Amino acid sequence: MSFVVVEKPRPYITQITLNRPDRMNAMAFDVMVPFKEALEEVSFDNETRVVIVTGAGAGFCSGADLEDPGWLDIFDGLTVPGIARRAMKILDDVIKAIHDMHQPVIGAINGPAIGGGFCLAMATDIRIAAEGAYFRPAGINNGLTSAELGLSYLLPRAVGTSRAFEIMLTGRDVEAAEAAAIGIVSRAVPKEVLLEECYAVAERINGFSQLGVELSKQMLWSGVDAGSLHTHMNHEGHAQLFVRMTTQNFEEAIKARKESRAPDFKD
Structure with missing residues (x-):
């Protein structure tokens, strides 16, 4: 068993x-x-x-x-x-x-x-x-x-x-x-x-970006552990920029909203 x-x-x-x-x-x-x-x-x-x-x-x-x-x-x-x-x-x-x-x-x-x-x-x-x-x-x-x-x-x-x-x-x-x-x-x-x-x-x-979800979890726990607001906001900003600049998720979300459909995130 x-x-x-x-x-x-x-x-x-x-x-x-x-x-x-x-x-x-x-x-x-x-x-x-x-x-x-x-x-x-x-x-x-x-x-x-x-x-x-x-x-x-x-x-x-x-x-x-x-x-x-x-x-x-x-x-x-x-x-x-x-x-x-x-x-x-x-x-x-x-x-x-x-x-x-x-x-x-x-x-x-x-x-x-x-x-x-x-x-x-x-x-x-x-x-x-x-x-x-x-x-x-x-x-x-x-x-x-x-x-x-x-x-x-x-x-x-x-x-x-x-x-x-x-x-x-x-x-x-x-x-x-x-x-x-x-x-x-x-x-x-x-x-x-x-x-x-x-x-x-x-x-x-599951309907959201896999990468966005993973980094959101990481940032949430980082926030729980953060020593200061400023340090954590810096980490958040870099995580957000990473997803924004290395994927087409944002563009897909805007396009899907205009087309009245669910977004199809690739990352």
């Missing part, structure tokens, strides 16, 4: 599904290593314009696999602290792989996103949740810190500092409706239409 399923449900859309529903798609190494490999491979698939990440069964991802996290050869000969460091690096690299993908990544949050699963959801670029989904920063409930895998960086930028502090310090569940209201997800929809909603968003994005 493959714990990560990669398929193309629509043209130019690749769906990557965590496929261990009996364990709520927990972050065991035999799931996360092939998941990272799939992300990296799809990132360089030029027939993929948008990526959708979801979970099989009732849950999106339940975080750390407390039953059987698995073993990797890179752990051989290490003490517990050394194993922990290697393990954290593997999970960190999954989050970074999503962030670094050329394509926009839509998180189809089909059920509970707990602990590392919450972090995984927040790493995606666009999030749409099923109405029964919820988000929980579980570490604080287990005597640890809720700050892991980028959550203390990403969540305040999505919902503001006060809400992020309150959620992460109380370890409470955030139901899908509240998640939509405060900005954890774009919206909450009935579970039976979740993937169709994600496909509709992906297909709209």
Whole structure:
């Protein structure tokens, strides 16, 4: 059985599904290593314009696999602290792989996103949740810190500092409706239409310039990370000029508008 399923449900859309529903798609190494490999491979698939990440069964991802996290050869000969460091690096690299993908990544949050699963959801670029989904920063409930895998960086930028502090310090569940209201997800929809909603968003994005979308994603994340407005505006300007001067996208958009048709972008 493959714990990560990669398929193309629509043209130019690749769906990557965590496929261990009996364990709520927990972050065991035999799931996360092939998941990272799939992300990296799809990132360089030029027939993929948008990526959708979801979970099989009732849950999106339940975080750390407390039953059987698995073993990797890179752990051989290490003490517990050394194993922990290697393990954290593997999970960190999954989050970074999503962030670094050329394509926009839509998180189809089909059920509970707990602990590392919450972090995984927040790493995606666009999030749409099923109405029964919820988000929980579980570490604080287990005597640890809720700050892991980028959550203390990403969540305040999505919902503001006060809400992020309150959620992460109380370890409470955030139901899908509240998640939509405060900005954890774009919206909450009935579970039976979740993937169709994600496909509709992906297909709209697919209608635009591939290069323009890729650079827009890059500039959005650059803006989140920017040290100053002036520096970021300079980066934005160069990205815009690059697309404007190296493609015919702008001319095609104007021509298509005059001819009352959808533009046919080549780049």
